[in-house]
Structure formats: C-alpha cells, structure tokens
Amino acid sequence: MSVANATETPVLEVRNVSKRFGGVKAVNDVSLRVMPREIVSLIGPNGAGKTTTFNLISGVLPPSSGQIIYRGEDTAKLRSSDFARRGIGRTFQNLALFRHGTVVENLLVGRHVHFRYSVMEALAFWGRPRREEIEAREKVEKIIEFLEIEELRDKTVSQLAYGQQKRVELGRALACEPQLLLLDEIVAGMNREEKEDIARFTLDIRDEFGIAVLMIEHDMQVVMDLSDRVYVLDFGALIAQGTPAEVAADPMVLAAYLGEDAHA
C-alpha cells in the first residue's frame, strides 16, 4: 500500500467542481485529490457522474464551475490536446484503439503526443524526428515487455481477444508517460484470470513507475484489493470517502447501492 506524504503536492486536486448538462447537474460540487503513488477509486451507482468526472479531469469537457489542479497547475488554460502531453493518460469504457493497426502501431500512437517535429522534418526523417522515433520505439518495447505481450506485438488489434485488447489499451495509455493514469472500468467483461493480471499490472504501474492511478470501477473485489482510498459518488455528489473498509461499512454507501438494486 502507498503511504502518501502530507507535505507532497497532490498529483490531482479537484476543487468544488460542478458540471451541468442543461437542467441535469451531472457533477455537483465534487472535491477530491490523488497523491503521488496512490491508487484511488471512484465508485457509485449507474449515472452517478463518474464518467463525467473523468471527462473533466482529462480535458474532454470543461467544468461549469470549480477548479481542476494537475501537479499544482490549474488546467483551465490547457487545450484538450495538452492533457495527454502533460501526463494524464486514460483508458476508456469502450475500447479506443486503432483496430486495423498492430499492437506496436497502437502503442506508438500513444507515444506520439510527445513528438515535436514538423512535417518537413518528419519527411526528411532527420535530426530530432529520428531521435524521437528511436526513443519512442525503445519506450514502446519496454511497455510490451512490462505487459507481457511480446508474442502479440505484430498482430492486428482486431485479431486479439478482448482481454488482450484491454491490455494494449493500458499500454497505449502508458506510452504517453503519464504521471496520472485514469482507468475507466478496465476489468469490465474480463474473466477472473484476466482481472488478476490487470490488478497485478496496476500495482506494478504504481510501485515500479511511481504513477498515481484514479480508477472508475464497478468490480468491488478489485476496488477492495487495489485502492488506497475510495470516493463514492451518488447523483453527482460525493457521499463518502475513506479506505475501502470504511466506505464498505458506510450506511450512505450501502443505501445508494441498495437504491440502485431497487431500481434495477
């Protein structure tokens, strides 16, 4: 388990953030933080506002009010294309891979956020582009080794089993060299063995690379096993936060989930 130092700058600080869609307040005055080398889960019933919160943190949507501070910097001034370059990596609920590309090509796409060369330089394949290309390929090879997908490297993504595709998506998010990794229901649809592999990789990502992880997760076993802390959303608002054991015993949380079952 990670032990966060109270004097450290949070990797992420969401301060009193709200997001309205017309009359719907999808996110209502939410504040949360992720410290370096922490694994933090964001849970809550369907429609609680989890995906919207991720979209705000990763720059897909601007907040209606409140602040999102990433490594001490207010993200309000960033363009959405800057978020990955600054080190916010993300996997999506639905696969977001280039299906007709190979595993290596998909990982290189994740890496390209760091390329700075011009089209002319790229055409000439000279100087900086050449160095960046070599560096990118080396980084991608390390990720392939880390995720144990060597035998899949030249396969087309559409040929892979779902669990393998998810592993490639995790690799694509790692290729942008994140300081903060957002995992959106990464184990959904996986069998037990695939879930255990992803859980192991998530712990290693934190422990070996020092990356902070914020994950939306419906699988309570994964939440309980991996999280240092948990935030619980319901109807757009935070209703609880604490260690996995604390939130699991919280009457407000139990009521929110029971309410979901009653409506199912």
Ligand SMILES: Nc1ncnc2c1ncn2[C@@H]1O[C@H](COP(=O)(O)OP(=O)(O)OP(=O)(O)O)[C@@H](O)[C@H]1O
């Ligand atoms: N683009 C949008 N326009 C209008 N309403 C939206 C939009 N996106 C989300 N909402 C609404 O905001 C609320 C929160 O949705 P959100 O997808 O963030 O929840 P969630 O917790 O991720 O749910 P799930 O677990 O089902 O993925 C819902 O009432 C949803 O209908």
